Amino acid sequence: GAVVSQHPSWVICKSGTSVKIECRSLDFQATTMFWYRQFPKQSLMLMATSNEGSKATYEQGVEKDKFLINHASLTLSTLTVTSAHPEDSSFYICSAKTGMYYGYTFGSGTRLTVV
C-alpha cells in the first residue's frame, strides 16, 4: 500500500533555531501534500496544502514566513519551522492523497519540542 515516510520522528531544538521536517511518498507520486499540527488532546489542524512546483496554500492564522513549505518534487515536501519558540512545540503530521481513492495516507508524525 501507499506509504508516506516522515522524518525525523522527534526533535528537540533550542528556541530561536530552525527545524526541517521531511515528508516523502515512497511508492507513489504526490502532487499534493498536507501539513497538520496537533496539540495534546486536540484534533488535527490543517496548516497548509503543499502543491508540487507551486507555492503552498496556508490556512488562516498560519504564518507562512514562519512555517516554510517546499514541495520541489512529486515525492518530497518539507516543512521548516523557523525561529522556533516553545509555543511551536507540537506534533506535526503530513499526509498525501494516494491516488488509489479519495483517501489520504499519513506520515508517522514528528514530535517537536522547543526548549
Next chain:
Amino acid sequence: QKEVEQNSGPLSVPEGAIASLNCTYSDRGSQSFFWYRQYSGKSPELIMFIYSNGDKEDGRFTAQLNKASQYVSLLIRDSQPSDSATYLCAVNIRTGNQFYFGTGTSLTVIP
C-alpha cells in the same frame, strides 16, 4: 459552525460490547467520509471510508452514512481493549482536496 463535529467523549464500553461513534457535517455537498483511528502519540490510520448512503461493513467495523441527515457513524462490534483510541471523522468537502477533521472521540474499552 464547524465543518465536522463529533462528541469528544470519553466513551467507555465493556469488552465485547458495541461501540457507537457519531459525526455530523455541515456541507451538504460533501462527497466522501472517512474514519481514522489514532493511538496516543501516533499518526492517524484509516479504518474505513464510505461514499454512498447506507451501511458498509468491514470485519468488526460498520460505517453508516445518512446524507439527508448529514451524519456518519462508526460501529465497532465485539469491542476489544486494543480498540481503545481516539477516532477521528474526516469529510472531504465537495470535490476539493481538503479534509476536515472532527475533534475526535476518545474510546476506552474496559476489559
